[in-house]
Amino acid sequence: MILFEPDRDRKRAPSLVDQAAGALERAIRERRLRPGMVLPSVRQFARDHGVSTFTVMAAYNRLVAQGLLQSRPGADFRVARRRRAVGAPPATWVPPRIGPTWLLSDVFADHSISIKAGCGWLPPDWHNEAGLQHALRQLGRVPVSQMASYGHPLGYHPLREHIAHRLGEHGLEAGAGQILLTHGATQALDIVVRTLLRPGDHVAVEQPCYANLLQILALSGVVVHGVPRTPEGVCEQTLERLVREHPVRAVFVTTVLQNPTGATFTMAGAFRLLQMAERHAFVVVEDDVSRDLLLEPAPLLAALAGTGRVVYVSGFAKSVMPSMRVGYLLCSEELLGQCARTKMSLGLTSAEMMERAVYHVLRDGRHGTYMRGVRERLRQAHDQVCEAMVQSDFEIYAEPGAGLFLWARSRHPPSGTEGAVGLAARALEAGIWLAPGAYFDPEGRDEGWFRFNVAYSGHPRLWRFFRDAARAPRRAGPQALR
The missing domain is CATH 3.90.1150.10 (Aspartate Aminotransferase, domain 1)
Known part of the structure; x- marks a missing residue:
């Protein structure tokens, strides 16, 4: 049985293993290869389709791992028989309960x-499908020996250097040693909260604000105060009254294209917030995940005030892909060391494979x-x-x-x-x-x-x-x- 004609165009076509595995999977799902049927031997399949035995063995093993084929040592490969769940009712769609x-x-x-x-x-x-596929191909060429360890606690160094360079273009001068890579920007916020704050501390957030931040703060046991978000920034009168009445340790804001309102700080609003932070000695935590979606320049608090007063958080869910789960935070070197220890306590290092993939995407000439x-x-x-x-x-x-x-x-x-x-x-x-x-x-x-x-x-x-x-x-x- 001939299942496919190999396409040997290396630039356009999938690998021969992908082609062979795909052809077999289609034949199984279309029931041209039925449950229990014995497949041609590796050598026979290779001769019939003009490919190597290595290609066939890799394709067969891939389908075994997927549960589509069965094999025993020294025996043939055959189409797997699917087991039916006893008494399982047919699946029906039930509208989920919102909450x-x-x-x-x-x-x-x-x-x-x-x-x-x-x-x-x-x-x-x-x-960016082409850029993502190219990055994954680049990642596939990296020797396993270079990725077999947990990686550096701060994250993949070339990506940190790239981030430092990009932030420098926005006026934020910092080195790779001030950047900690994380499992998404949300984990970066969690690390900052766990490092800076203790149960009972007072913090201020925008009202409305990023929903996940509220959950992080609730789990940490801090006292949360809402400050109305305005199109220019935050309501300064409310925040001024709040910091006079309570020992506010940190204020969390999203500078540009805020989630959920879409609003962006004006330069005047940014300066007034930073002046208040200096007067009352609180830390500003700047969530900046959407800057790459801006059409024109906007204030960057960490560039205006430096990392002594501002902790900067960002990530690549909006500009690369959410499933990559790569974020980062930037702060003073002293605080960064504490945040790195928090990160290691929570889950050791972040995923270097994903960090490498993001790095390749950002370095690709098509990303801009x-x-x-x-x-x-x-x-x-x-x-x-x-x-x-x-x-x-x-x-x-x-x-x-x-x-x-x-x-x-x-x-x-x-x-x-x-x-x-x-x-x-x-x-x-x-x-x-x-x-x-x-x-x-x-x-x-x-x-x-x-x-x-x-x-x-x-x-x-x-x-x-x-x-x-x-x-x-x-x-x-x-x-x-x-």
């Missing part, structure tokens, strides 16, 4: 929602062109979604024209006491994922706001849902997340 647990964890494994207006990442088909394309697509998405919001009579908090997020609410919410949380639960039944503002509020207040990811929010069915909800009676439900 903070679903939003922060279960949603990442939930592929049942067709319109993901509330998610926090770029669409899969927007990613790719990011320019992403920024342009997001600009167009902002225009489209803002127009849909205007037609649906929504109040828009800010119109950044860049980044992933818009923060908005209907001017004509349904009557009753359902709130945004209840409306989000109704949306799930219609296959729409919404992110209600209560999940981003340190006090769990539900004031009708939603976070919209513009890359996923252009679907007409989303806005029909809101228009229909405004006309329909609203069900009773929770008014706030407690």
Whole structure:
């Protein structure tokens, strides 16, 4: 049986092992190779398809590892017989129950929602596939001996050097020795919290703010105070009153394209926050994961004040790919040593293989062109979604024209006491994922706001849902997340 004709174009075609394994897998799934059927011997398959026995053996072994083939030492290969689960009922789709647990964890494994207006990442088909594949091929050429150990506690040195160089272009002068690579920017925030703070310490966060930060702070046992986020920065009067009344140790802010509002600090707002930090001796933790999505320059607090007063956190989920899980923090060398010990205590070193892959992506000449394309697509998405919001009579908090997020609410919410949380639960039944503002509020207040990811929010069915909800009676439900 001839299953495929080998394509030997090394630049265009997959490897011969990939071609052979793919052809076998298709034949099994199409039942041309049925359960229990014996496959040709390695030598016979190699002769029939004009490939080496090494290629065939590697393909066969790959399918054994996937459970599609079975083999015994010295015996033949045959198609595996699939076992049926006794008494297992047929799988049916059940709308998930919305809540903070679903939003922060279960949603990442939930592929049942067709319109993901509330998610926090770029669409899969927007990613730099060519650059990522090239990086993985480069990684495959690295000798195993160079990656067999745990790696350096601070992370892969060439990537740290590259980050230092890129930050220098933004006016932040720092060396690779001040950078700690982490398992995503969220872990970087967790490390900072565990290193700087103790249970009972007072901190300030933006209101609304990054939802995962609220969970990190809750686990740490600190006292959290919300400070209203404004389009220019944070409400200085509220923060000034707060630091006079409480011994605030740290203030957490997102400088540009804030999650969830999309707002960016003005230069004046940045200077006033840093002046207040100097007067009251608190640390500013700057979350800056979306700077690569900006269309024009914006303040960078760590460059304005230095690492003596600011701890800088960023990552590559928005500019490379979320599943790479590579982030970093930058701070003074003294604090960095403490953060490195915290990192090692939590989970030893970070994943050098992923750090190497990110490094290759960033060094690839196509990455700059790719990011320019992403920024342009997001600009167009902002225009489209803002127009849909205007037609649906929504109040828009800010119109950044860049980044992933818009923060908005209907001017004509349904009557009753359902709130945004209840409306989000109704949306799930219609296959729409919404992110209600209560999940981003340190006090769990539900004031009708939603976070919209513009890359996923252009679907007409989303806005029909809101228009229909405004006309329909609203069900009773929770008014706030407690």
